[in-house]
Amino acid sequence: MEPIFIEHFNLRQIADSGQCFLWQQLAENRYAVRTQGRCIVAAQEGEQFTFSCTQDEFETFWRAYFDLDEDYGAIKAGIDPADAYLTAAAAYGSGMRVLRQDLWEVMISFLISQNNNVKRIGSSVRGLCEAYGRACESPEGTYHNIPEPDDLADATAADFAALGLGYRARYLESLVREMRGDGLPRLREQLAAMADDEAHARLMELTGIGRKVADCICLYGLHRTDRFPVDTHIRQILDTHYPEGFPFARYQGSLGILQQYLFYYKLTAK
DNA sequence: ACCCAGGATGGTG
DNA sequence: CACCATCATGGG
Numbered sequence A: 001m002e003p004i005f006i007e008h009f010n011l012r013q014i015a016d017s018g019q020c021f022l023w024q025q026l027a028e029n030r031y032a033v034r035t036q037g038r039c040i041v042a043a044q045e046g047e048q049f050t051f052s053c054t055q056d057e058f059e060t061f062w063r064a065y066f067d068l069d070e071d072y073g074a075i076k077a078g079i080d081p082a083d084a085y086l087t088a089a090a091a092y093g094s095g096m097r098v099l100r101q102d103l104w105e106v107m108i109s110f111l112i113s114q115n116n117n118v119k120r121i122g123s124s125v126r127g128l129c130e131a132y133g134r135a136c137e138s139p140e141g142t143y144h145n146i147p148e149p150d151d152l153a154d155a156t157a158a159d160f161a162a163l164g165l166g167y168r169a170r171y172l173e174s175l176v177r178e179m180r181g182d183g184l185p186r187l188r189e190q191l192a193a194m195a196d197d198e199a200h201a202r203l204m205e206l207t208g209i210g211r212k213v214a215d216c217i218c219l220y221g222l223h224r225t226d227r228f229p230v231d232t233h234i235r236q237i238l239d240t241h242y243p244e245g246f247p248f249a250r251y252q253g254s255l256g257i258l259q260q261y262l263f264y265y266k267l268t269a270k
Numbered sequence B: 001a002c003c004c005a006g007g008a009t010g011g012t013g
Numbered sequence C: 001c002a003c004c005a006t007c008a009t010g011g012g
Helices: A011-015 A055-065 A072-077 A084-092 A103-112 A118-132 A157-162 A166-179 A183-192 A196-203 A211-221 A232-241 A255-268
Strands: A023-027 A030-035 A038-045 A048-051 A135-138 A141-144
Touching: A011 A023, A011 A030, A011 A038, A030 A135, A030 A141, A038 A055, A038 A135, A072 A255, A084 A255, A103 A118, A103 A166, A103 A183, A103 A211, A118 A141, A157 A166, A166 A183, A183 A196, A196 A211, A232 A255
Parallel strands: none
Antiparallel strands: A023 A030, A030 A038, A038 A048, A135 A141
């Protein structure tokens, strides 16, 4: 497709923001992006972007995935100018987007994320893809997608541990057992009909998914942008910069997006 | 040799 | 309810 201009959108910031683990950097400002059986190359020069797919595929699939219909300019403009830390975080990550990712991809990624670091999460998720996922072609190479539950049905906790999942290997084994067959489609249906708190509670019934991981799944896999995952980094930010409490009420509706600015800023700035 | 990383679980007070 | 040890593993 022809190059297009997009504001408030930066590939590198998103790739390094700890929300997705399958963006492969090919060069500066150039990434192979794969999800849900598709794979494209995305490249950026300033506010000009090129995508290695047809205009039609971009409009019907990737535009939603990148969350390009959300007005991030308005969200940033709504930040309290008296809040120096949040203002700086949003300016620093001004091209951030909270992607609309696939539910199962997010479930696996953030099950593995617990008590772990971003670099090792990525290598584990990519290891799962290469060992069990189905191949997909990009113009610049073959990649593998996240394996479906049934693709993992015969794997054991020992197999997952061999990929470096550590103690989380048995969490994944039991999660696969719960999601194989019609488990995942039924879960999708249930969650779609639930309010945020209900969906969060439902996810926490699954082995290895607690409060924080369930929040990440709601935010990144269901695009429930009111969820505000509190991990160790966000905990430190809240304790250090918001001792009187974060103004959650002021930002109803976009809390998860602000959380993403804060997380990326704390993780990569300086 | 400790401490930390996008924490969850099971046990105890 | 709150607190606490434990869970793999790689990197500082």
